[in-house]
Amino acid sequence: MIELSCQPEPISLTEVDFADRTYPFSWGAPPAGLVASVRRLGVMVPPLLAPGTKGWIIVSGRRRLLAAGEVGLAEVAVGRLTTADPAELLPRVFWENAGSRSFNPVEAADILTVLEPLLPAAELARDVVPALGLASGARTLARCRALHDFPEVLRDLAAGGRVDGETVDRLREWSPAAIAAAARRATELPLNRNQLRELVELVDGVARRQGEPPAVVLTRLKDAAGNGAKDGDGPGRDTPAAVRDRLRGWYYPHLRAAEERFDRRRAALGLPAGVCLQPAPGFEGGFLELRCRVAGGDAWRTQRDWLAALAPETVDELLDV
Amino acid sequence: MNSLTSDGNFHPRRLVVETDVARYPFAAAIRDRLAGVPVVVVDRADPETLTALPDPELPTLVLAVHRGRFFKPCPGTAASYRCCLYHILHLALGCTIGCSYCVLQGYLNRPFITQFVNLEDAWRELETAFAAGDRFYRVGTGEFTDSLFMDDITALSPRLVQFFARQRQAVLEFKTKSVNIRRLLDYDGDIGETVVSWSVNAPAVAEREEGTAPGIERRLAAAAACRQRGYRIGLHFDPLIWFAGWEEGYTRAVEMIFDYLRPDDIIWISLGAFRFMPPMREVIRDRHPASCIIHGEFIRGLDGKMRYFWGLRRRLYEHLRRQLNRRAPGVRQYYCMEHPEMWRRTFGAAPADNDVVSRLLDRACWRYGDSCLNVR
Numbered sequence: 110m111i112e113l114s115c116q117p118e119p120i121s122l123t124e125v126d127f128a129d130r131t132y133p134f135s136w137g138a139p140p141a142g143l144v145a146s147v148r149r150l151g152v153m154v155p156p157l158l159a160p161g162t163k164g165w166i167i168v169s170g171r172r173r174l175l176a177a178g179e180v181g182l183a184e185v186a187v188g189r190l191t192t193a194d195p196a197e198l199l200p201r202v203f204w205e206n207a208g209s210r211s212f213n214p215v216e217a218a219d220i221l222t223v224l225e226p227l228l229p230a231a232e233l234a235r236d237v238v239p240a241l242g243l244a245s246g247a248r249t250l251a252r253c254r255a256l257h258d259f260p261e262v263l264r265d266l267a268a269g270g271r272v273d274g275e276t277v278d279r280l281r282e283w284s285p286a287a288i289a290a291a292a293r294r295a296t297e298l299p300l301n302r303n304q305l306r307e308l309v310e311l312v313d314g315v316a317r318r319q320g321e322p323p324a325v326v327l328t329r330l331k332d333a334a335g336n337g338a339k340d341g342d343g344p345g346r347d348t349p350a351a352v353r354d355r356l357r358g359w360y361y362p363h364l365r366a367a368e369e370r371f372d373r374r375r376a377a378l379g380l381p382a383g384v385c386l387q388p389a390p391g392f393e394g395g396f397l398e399l400r401c402r403v404a405g406g407d408a409w410r411t412q413r414d415w416l417a418a419l420a421p422e423t424v425d426e427l428l429d430v
Numbered sequence: 431m432n433s434l435t436s437d438g439n440f441h442p443r444r445l446v447v448e449t450d451v452a453r454y455p456f457a458a459a460i461r462d463r464l465a466g467v468p469v470v471v472v473d474r475a476d477p478e479t480l481t482a483l484p485d486p487e488l489p490t491l492v493l494a495v496h497r498g499r500f501f502k503p504c505p506g507t508a509a510s511y512r513c514c515l516y517h518i519l520h521l522a523l524g525c526t527i528g529c530s531y532c533v534l535q536g537y538l539n540r541p542f543i544t545q546f547v548n549l550e551d552a553w554r555e556l557e558t559a560f561a562a563g564d565r566f567y568r569v570g571t572g573e574f575t576d577s578l579f580m581d582d583i584t585a586l587s588p589r590l591v592q593f594f595a596r597q598r599q600a601v602l603e604f605k606t607k608s609v610n611i612r613r614l615l616d617y618d619g620d621i622g623e624t625v626v627s628w629s630v631n632a633p634a635v636a637e638r639e640e641g642t643a644p645g646i647e648r649r650l651a652a653a654a655a656c657r658q659r660g661y662r663i664g665l666h667f668d669p670l671i672w673f674a675g676w677e678e679g680y681t682r683a684v685e686m687i688f689d690y691l692r693p694d695d696i697i698w699i700s701l702g703a704f705r706f707m708p709p710m711r712e713v714i715r716d717r718h719p720a721s722c723i724i725h726g727e728f729i730r731g732l733d734g735k736m737r738y739f740w741g742l743r744r745r746l747y748e749h750l751r752r753q754l755n756r757r758a759p760g761v762r763q764y765y766c767m768e769h770p771e772m773w774r775r776t777f778g779a780a781p782a783d784n785d786v787v788s789r790l791l792d793r794a795c796w797r798y799g800d801s802c803l804n805v806r
Contacts, residue, residue: 157801282719318725361727366738392740392768393510393732 117155117186126164127171131195133219134206137268139172139179147176152185157202159193168193169202196227204317207240215239215268218256225250248274255281263292266305271295276306279313287324294327294352304349311356318360330355351405374427392428438527438608438643440543442491445469446480451493457547460493463583467491480542489526489541491583496546501555504573510732511767512515512781514700515788517567519556519602521546521586522575527607528641528717531704534574540660541576544560545584553593559599566792569594572605572627579608588617595622601795603627603664607643609652612739615659623797625697626656627664628704630687632679635671639721646683650690657695668702668766670746672726672738677749684753693758697794701750702766703743705735732769747776762794 146153156170159219167174168190177185203220206212212220224237234245243249255277256267263280267274272280280288291312312330316323333355334347358365375386383402399416403409461469472479475494483490500520506513524543525534535754546552560567569591581587587604591614594602600752604614614626628649631639636646643649653663665687673679687696701702704723706714711724712713728736737743745766754763764787765773770780781787792798 314725317722361739363741364727364729367739367741393729393737393771428771 114394117188119184120158120165120187120189121184122174122182125174126166127174129161129163130219131166132159132168132199132202133170133223134169134202134212134216136215136219137213139176139248143172144176144179147182148174148180151182151239152177153189155186155188157188159190159198160414165189166199169205171388195223198222199227202236204240212241213268214272215256215264218253218267219241220249221253222257222330247380248278252277253279260285260289260292262296263288266292266295271300271302271305273302273306276302276309279309283313283323287322287327290324290327294331298349298352300349306355307353309352311353311360315356315359327360331387371427378423378427381408381415384412384415386427388428397424397427437609437610437644438576438579438641439582440489440491440526442467442489442543442583444483444485444490446470446475446483446490446492446542446584448475448492448494449473450495451547454495454547454549456549457493460491460545460547460584463585464491467780475544487541490543491546491580492542492645493547494544495548496551496787499555500546500552501559501569503504504570506767506784509682511769512765512773512787513767513784514568514764514791515784517569519552519569519571519590520574521549521552521571522580522584524574525576525579527576527643527781529581529607529643529800530639530641530721531671531706531723533706533710535713535717543580545580549586549589551616556593556597556600563599566795566798567600568603568788568791568795569600570603570605572603576606576608577604578606578610578614578626581613582612583606585613587613588619591617591621591624591684592619595620597622598797598800601625605629605664605666607640607649609644609648611652611656614661617700620703621660623795624661625664626653626661627666628653629666629668630683631667631671632673632683633686634675634679635673637769639718639723646686650686653695654690657691662697663691663695664697665699666702666766667750668700669704670701670750671723673722673741676746680746680750681753684750684757688757693761696761698762698764698791699754700764700766701747702768703738703746705731705737705767707735709718711736733767740772743772744775747772751776762790764790 136142157168158165294321385400475492504516522545601623605627727739730735774780
């Protein structure tokens, strides 16, 4: 057993290899509360480091060290291990972390992915998965593996809770370039969790139907935004709603054409003020939804007369989408 | 491991038998035909027991006693759609052909095929229902399984044909994609008015989406052989799939039909556009990642199922009907689970209720005319 308690000694932050993720217990910026605490009190609990090839690697305390850097500390007192066996340390440090905080989705995914080869499957399912706040089942493990390997830009979104499991399921079949492109789009617009899921679902659907890689669809989507005048968005401007609308237009071309045809016919009918006539565009037969807003006897008479004059053929034509 | 030959037949590598089945001669006959296949005896072939068996992917035939009803109305769909009031004879459960669109995938995730062996109870149930004499029945065995894909093992088809040949107010319909018709052809008794129906589709759909099922041409050759023996032939264009080149594909399918069959050979043709309950989308995506069928333009229908957008369904139906009417104008066509408005737009009239659809098909049966029931 490795003895984790060792005498803290100061170390320059420049000697710490922040890029190393042998011990992947945290991802993302340190919480504001921790930064405020470090600014006021310094790093109270020494992080634990081990020797690595490009400097000292972080075994535990990444967020404390990042907070120290953020508040301008040059040195931090740390515990240094002379040797470290990740196979032995990883489970132990995991349980120390799990006892004191919860993990964001990326951290949970990274931890499960590194612990998977080290622990028996039964122990993983019984103890580790619940401690990470994850659902049980093979799908969870597949999602975690995918999230572990996703590009940084998407992992940042996921750490912020903006990537749900279904989105991960779709994205894990995409190329890294396409995943990064989707994540950049989600950051620029910006898209919330549901909007991102819908974007990925639609891009994936369009790509599969057309037999194109998702990256091509995303490029086309971006180009279409550039030609925004045509789409009514204005050049160079784009919004989540406009992107969704454009994608839905590609994914539902016949439905979109039918909606437009219906709108033209409805406009040609000359509806009286206050009357709203709506079919479900995916019309299943039988009815149109007619809404009348009546503000007085005159409006009522106008609308009644209009309805009385509505020929069955006109209704048929309206419904013939 | 693939349990199927190119004929789409089922070849079990393991037999699971309930202790109760020993007293049924039908079970003993199946076990004789599968001599050499390892046998596991269980008290009850419930899902927990089956999934706990070692090697759950091994193609397995389960012989079990059915404790529920064998004979029941087809579940059909919501009242918003027209249904033909078909009846199901539930003798087996599961299919290994592996069509990407198959609804059975939603229920069964293991290659366990269950054959119920208490046929005596099934016959009794049927006789009781038919004895009431108050209606005409079209009865199918292909709702929860393929009617013929293991008929070489069960030898059930001749027994069913024989039983239904004696019924005056019922016809039996086998529904299949297989070409496992040897026992039907070899049966030399009275076949009554038994219908053997094949699911047909555009050749490209059959190749891409219908697992190990034989191609359309082989199915039609089997249909022609059954017709030659005297069976009536039904065809089911279900599900119709919207894909690039669908018009040519379905035109070709219709041409192929009449390369093998004459219009008079065909008792009915059903048309049904692809539809599925929303959770099936994930099942299909997981089990058939290369399939594109879930990427059509779907709307959620009045029964909660995802259906092609109205305009697409209509184009599919109109095209098929045009092709069929060109080659066989007199053959009865009907929609499976379609909205009356779709009937009205494409057939010119909408059936007022499900009884009207039912009678349309009943009247295609000769024995309906003989049964004195055609006055309702």
